[in-house]
Amino acid sequence: MAAWLLWLIAAGLFAGGEVFTLDLVLLMFAGGALGGMAVALAGGAVAFQLLAFIAVSLALLAVVRPIAKRHLTERTPLQLDGVDVLVGRTATVTRAVDAAGGRIRMGADEWSARTQYEGEAYAVGTTVRILQIQGATAVVGDALE
Numbered sequence: 311m312a313a314w315l316l317w318l319i320a321a322g323l324f325a326g327g328e329v330f331t332l333d334l335v336l337l338m339f340a341g342g343a344l345g346g347m348a349v350a351l352a353g354g355a356v357a358f359q360l361l362a363f364i365a366v367s368l369a370l371l372a373v374v375r376p377i378a379k380r381h382l383t384e385r386t387p388l389q390l391d392g393v394d395v396l397v398g399r400t401a402t403v404t405r406a407v408d409a410a411g412g413r414i415r416m417g418a419d420e421w422s423a424r425t426q427y428e429g430e431a432y433a434v435g436t437t438v439r440i441l442q443i444q445g446a447t448a449v450v451g452d453a454l455e
């Protein structure tokens with residue numbers, strides 16, 4: 311089998327592996343394999359093909375990967391998901407809330423809740439702010455804080 315074809319297969323395998331890691335490392339190796347393929351197509355010896363693979367891979371890792379990674383992280387807004395979206399929202403107390411427990415309503419959802427500190431208590435109808443979520447329990451505090 312021709313050496314250039316082996317390099318092409320290696321590049322495809324590296325690129326395919328990148329799908330699973332998403333680290334941008336295997337993709338740089340795929341570029342290095344294409345460099346090795348170029349040398350093989352030019353008729354270079356196996357040693358030169360390996361040198362081209364190593365040199366191109368290192369150059370891509372040193373120059374392209376940091377730039378690509380920065381673009382991916384800076385261009386992607388910090389997005390809250392899951393229960394983190396609820397932190398900071400307000401809710402209405404439906405069953406008196408203290409450090410031992412209680413119930414609150416956020417929109418159509420009703421949650422178990424407790425206060426952050428001993429001695430705090432909120433009566434039915436009070437508006438509270440969700441400070442954090444611990445499991446299925448909302449930790450609440452004064453909405454004016």
